[in-house]
Amino acid sequence: MKMKILLTLLTTILFVSSFAQPKKAGANKEAAIQSVNSHQQELIAISDKVWAFAETALRETQSSKVLADYAEAQGFAVKRGVSGMPTAFVAEFGSGKPIIGIIGEFDALPGISQKAQPTREPLQAGAAGHGCGHNLFGAGSLGAAVAVKELIASGKLKGTIRFYGTPAEESVGGKIYMARDGLFKDLDVCLDWHPNPEIAASTQSSQAMIDFIVEFKGKSAHAAADPWNGRSAVDGAEAFTHGVNLLREHVLPSVRMHYAIKAGGDVPNVVPEYAKVWMWVRDSKRSVVDEVFARVKEIATGAGLIAGVEAKVTVQTGDYEMLVNLTGAAALQKNLEILGPIVYSPEEIAFAKKIQEVQGKDQTGLDGEIHPLKDTKEHPEGGSTDVGDISWNVPEITLVATTAPKGTAWHGWAVVACGGMSIGHKGMLFSAKALSMTMVDLFENEALRKEIRTEFDQRKGNVVYKAYIPEGLAPVPTDSKPALK
Numbered sequence: 001m002k003m004k005i006l007l008t009l010l011t012t013i014l015f016v017s018s019f020a021q022p023k024k025a026g027a028n029k030e031a032a033i034q035s036v037n038s039h040q041q042e043l044i045a046i047s048d049k050v051w052a053f054a055e056t057a058l059r060e061t062q063s064s065k066v067l068a069d070y071a072e073a074q075g076f077a078v079k080r081g082v083s084g085m086p087t088a089f090v091a092e093f094g095s096g097k098p099i100i101g102i103i104g105e106f107d108a109l110p111g112i113s114q115k116a117q118p119t120r121e122p123l124q125a126g127a128a129g130h131g132c133g134h135n136l137f138g139a140g141s142l143g144a145a146v147a148v149k150e151l152i153a154s155g156k157l158k159g160t161i162r163f164y165g166t167p168a169e170e171s172v173g174g175k176i177y178m179a180r181d182g183l184f185k186d187l188d189v190c191l192d193w194h195p196n197p198e199i200a201a202s203t204q205s206s207q208a209m210i211d212f213i214v215e216f217k218g219k220s221a222h223a224a225a226d227p228w229n230g231r232s233a234v235d236g237a238e239a240f241t242h243g244v245n246l247l248r249e250h251v252l253p254s255v256r257m258h259y260a261i262k263a264g265g266d267v268p269n270v271v272p273e274y275a276k277v278w279m280w281v282r283d284s285k286r287s288v289v290d291e292v293f294a295r296v297k298e299i300a301t302g303a304g305l306i307a308g309v310e311a312k313v314t315v316q317t318g319d320y321e322m323l324v325n326l327t328g329a330a331a332l333q334k335n336l337e338i339l340g341p342i343v344y345s346p347e348e349i350a351f352a353k354k355i356q357e358v359q360g361k362d363q364t365g366l367d368g369e370i371h372p373l374k375d376t377k378e379h380p381e382g383g384s385t386d387v388g389d390i391s392w393n394v395p396e397i398t399l400v401a402t403t404a405p406k407g408t409a410w411h412g413w414a415v416v417a418c419g420g421m422s423i424g425h426k427g428m429l430f431s432a433k434a435l436s437m438t439m440v441d442l443f444e445n446e447a448l449r450k451e452i453r454t455e456f457d458q459r460k461g462n463v464v465y466k467a468y469i470p471e472g473l474a475p476v477p478t479d480s481k482p483a484l485k
């Protein structure tokens, strides 16, 4: 009898608690997961096509078209060629608030063409390859957007979903041009993900950086017969780089300065008329980058005076550091925990271990686990990203997901290999699910959106976003190799 009462009580508690659960949220997330599952083959096909096209920054014509065409076929209104870049596009579905954005990249890297196999062999010698996994990035984000679109179409969610096709991450940073033009401004929240050796709701920032050219113009003369009539542009460049190297000791330890000499005369017996240095300054804070850049500009002026030549500094582009949003990351983390780890087949683990063996790394295989949220580092290591610029316009939530084994050299052939087979596909589909589930939260939960916005406002403070790039048209493709961030 006692047992019976206990059972009745338990049933009642279970009934009440299940009744109290936000059932709708569960159902919509479940529907989002099912959507990604039902489009799985299409998403893999898109990713594989972009992987095979392997088009570099601003030349991603076919890759951009595959993604934009699919969005259009799925019922999105697509605007192509935004911000003056033929391969940039925006795909939108739904109407009114909230407006949730999601980013997709698709540019490849030069010179690292690779077959989808665990030993080094180019698909086409000297050609480009997806060494940063952007083929997965674009297709995965679009898969998430389609899942949300279906929920809006069936009336289960209200608002607007917007997918941004953002080109040239590996060079000029297409997002900076789109941010400069205000394309993200009306979003409530923006999401992105990136291929990685492990899964995480990102709590880390990135490096702010400025990319600029320093040119020196002198006067040519015979280097032996009348050098006094000449003024050497190379002297200007040498004085400049020397000045920069003296400056190194007097900047914060978090500052990084690196340059390449792009032009420095042609022959020894002519006083060089022209010299060109391409330089980047980075720090974990844009405010520090600005201070160092001001000093570097003075050094350029000083170098011009020393050599008696003209010195000119031209800013090409630059990234803000990522403004992290821990409220958003925590919401994403919950969905990662619901999804659980990525499970790999013995063949996939063997593929990963072979790569690790070839690269002389520990043969740990793949990490598909869900780890706890990490603490935010004040000075994170690593490179820069143009997602940083978006994150100062609207709150940004970033996921990283496993698409390659640990220890793999990024921007390298092994990342290309994994991105063209099931290891990469699994990471992409996992990301599409996790991001669509988090977007479901954002659409359904106004309080969460407010909390995310409050944190964004606090972190941003009174900083007014201003892109490093000058006003005017976006750049057109050139023959110069894209810079790798």
Ligand SMILES: [Zn+2]
Residues within 6 Å of the ligand: 132, 133, 134, 169, 194
């Ligand atoms: Zn990348």
